Amino acid sequence: xxxxxxTIKNIYRIEDLRFKLVFTxxxxxxxxxxxxVTLPGVDPNMLQGSASQASGxxxxxxxxxxxxxxxxxxxFALGIMPYISASIVVQLLTMAVPTFQKMQKEGEDGRRKIxxxxxxxxxxxxxxxxxxxxxxxxNENPGAIISMVDGSGVSxxxxxxxxxxxxxxxxxxxxxxxxxxxDKGIGNGVSLIIMIGIIARLPFALKDEFVFKFTESGGxxxxxxxxxxxxxxxxxxxIMLVQGTRKIPVQYAKRIVGNRTTEGARQYLPLKVNTxxxxxxxxxxxxxxxxxTIAQFFPDSESMxxxxxxxxxxxxxxxxxxxxxxxxxxxxxxxxxVNSNQIADDLKRNGGFIPGVKPGAATSSFIDNIMSRIxxxxxxxxxxxxxxxxxxxxxxxxxxxxxxxxGTSLLILVAVVLDTLQQxxxxxxxxxxxxxxxxxKMRGRSAIGGxx
Numbered sequence: 001x002x003x004x005x006x007t008i009k010n011i012y013r014i015e016d017l018r019f020k021l022v023f024t025x026x027x028x029x030x031x032x033x034x035x036x037v038t039l040p041g042v043d044p045n046m047l048q049g050s051a052s053q054a055s056g057x058x059x060x061x062x063x064x065x066x067x068x069x070x071x072x073x074x075x076f077a078l079g080i081m082p083y084i085s086a087s088i089v090v091q092l093l094t095m096a097v098p099t100f101q102k103m104q105k106e107g108e109d110g111r112r113k114i115x116x117x118x119x120x121x122x123x124x125x126x127x128x129x130x131x132x133x134x135x136x137x138x139n140e141n142p143g144a145i146i147s148m149v150d151g152s153g154v155s156x157x158x159x160x161x162x163x164x165x166x167x168x169x170x171x172x173x174x175x176x177x178x179x180x181x182x183d184k185g186i187g188n189g190v191s192l193i194i195m196i197g198i199i200a201r202l203p204f205a206l207k208d209e210f211v212f213k214f215t216e217s218g219g220x221x222x223x224x225x226x227x228x229x230x231x232x233x234x235x236x237x238x239i240m241l242v243q244g245t246r247k248i249p250v251q252y253a254k255r256i257v258g259n260r261t262t263e264g265a266r267q268y269l270p271l272k273v274n275t276x277x278x279x280x281x282x283x284x285x286x287x288x289x290x291x292x293t294i295a296q297f298f299p300d301s302e303s304m305x306x307x308x309x310x311x312x313x314x315x316x317x318x319x320x321x322x323x324x325x326x327x328x329x330x331x332x333x334x335x336x337x338v339n340s341n342q343i344a345d346d347l348k349r350n351g352g353f354i355p356g357v358k359p360g361a362a363t364s365s366f367i368d369n370i371m372s373r374i375x376x377x378x379x380x381x382x383x384x385x386x387x388x389x390x391x392x393x394x395x396x397x398x399x400x401x402x403x404x405x406x407g408t409s410l411l412i413l414v415a416v417v418l419d420t421l422q423q424x425x426x427x428x429x430x431x432x433x434x435x436x437x438x439x440x441k442m443r444g445r446s447a448i449g450g451x452x
Contacts (some may be wrong), residue, residue: 010428017186017427024185027177028196035069037328039166041159042073044138046144067197070426073137073144075170078129079355085176086121088279092115095336103313104340122175123168128241130167137351182361183191187420195416201400209401218397228396234388234405238414244273246294246374248367254351269347269354269373273378276338279385280329280379285408313390323383330379331372340367385411 011017018317038044063070066079092112094100103110138145145159174193213337247268313319346362355361358364390404393399403409 007428009307011424014431015021015425017424019186020186020403021424024181025193026076027181027185028188028192031076031174031177031193032067032200034170035067035074036072038073039075039077039163041146041163043144043146047071047073047141057154061344062388064198064403065194065202067193067200069197070133075166077133078126078171080171080174080178080195082126082129082414083118083122083178083190084172084242085125089121090118092336098414115299119172119175123172126168126422127164129357130164131160133167134163139334186423189237189418191416191419193411194412198413202404205398205400205404209398212398217396227401231405234385234410235414237381238385238406238410239418241274241378241385241417242418244378245270246273246370248354248370250352251355252348252350256323267352269340271367271374273374273376273381274330276330276333276382277415278408279325279333280382281408281411282323283333284322284386287325288318314393319390323387326383326386327379330382331375334371334375336368338371340364340369340371343367379387 011021043152062081065081065084066074069079090100094104100114103113106113129426131392175190178189179191181187181192183189185192196385209227212218212225218224234349247270250267252267267283341364344360344367347353347363348359354363354366357363385406388407389402389404392402397405404413
């Protein structure tokens, strides 16, 4: 406790770090306030349909990333999701399209062009999603859109036009907030915006679970304390998953510096156990919603209605299929993220080699084999973490609180918190203060699946 207090004092003494933390706090506060500002022309008291819809399914996932703004019909209803979608598309393009590959190799100028293209794509995606959101808002909440009550076609058009403009501008404003946090604050701005939306739900979920445990079927205080212990154990497991690496020794050849021959430094090539981050879970969740969505269009077909089991997170078929998809997507995303040929070429170009392995194709094959071996336990553990909320629900845990036992929510929280603490520790160590940890070392994850 004494060390923690001293660390906080050290943080306050560093003027630059103090400014970054305060700046980050106010940017996040502006975002949270915006999630409670309802769209012009919408009655917030008539949004029961959206609130119910946002409690699960694909809309629940969107609502989670938007910090609850989707269910409230807020100007920030789409959140940062359009930018994440655009980033994923651009990331895939840089791996498949030669033009984008060339831009990626152009250094800072190339990255600037890619970022600009990502922003333009974000605007396009946001505009399309805004129309879908407004149509869904009208269908789920009859009477909530005030300007449509009179049935006037002119007012309907004006509402749709202005609302699309507001939603698009708001999503770009959120992106601007995230970029400002990254530039002038602490941590990755987009990741922090997602995290703050998720963590804002934790106090309410904890309160609801506490109250539920004192009902007749709840189990009492002892069960509640056991649930907290189990949550703590899961968090520790996720931290190990996020920080887990396999270090491969790399030896550099002798080099001539001036008139002296020196031995190259012995370094390590760190390969992450979970390179894919949360992206396999997001992809798998998106696919799991497809069967039940299709079945809704064929209410009279028994064979199609059997697909509804894949829309029930508590069913055995759902969880088995979900876990298999996550394992497959983990391998897929790792394969496109880790270019073993490029790593082998970079090592050869810089005079480096893995001891006992020939440079070139043999090194590339060796790295591929290592990645396949460490990705298997990582993907299985990732799948286990993803289905833990469903298991928690079966064990009589409140659905809102159960979401923090794993899945996207917990992985994002742990990854972003570790990355932010790592940056704070770097500032402390750079100014010769003790870090946050006794070892003075903390490994974080700077982005969410490369998308944020």
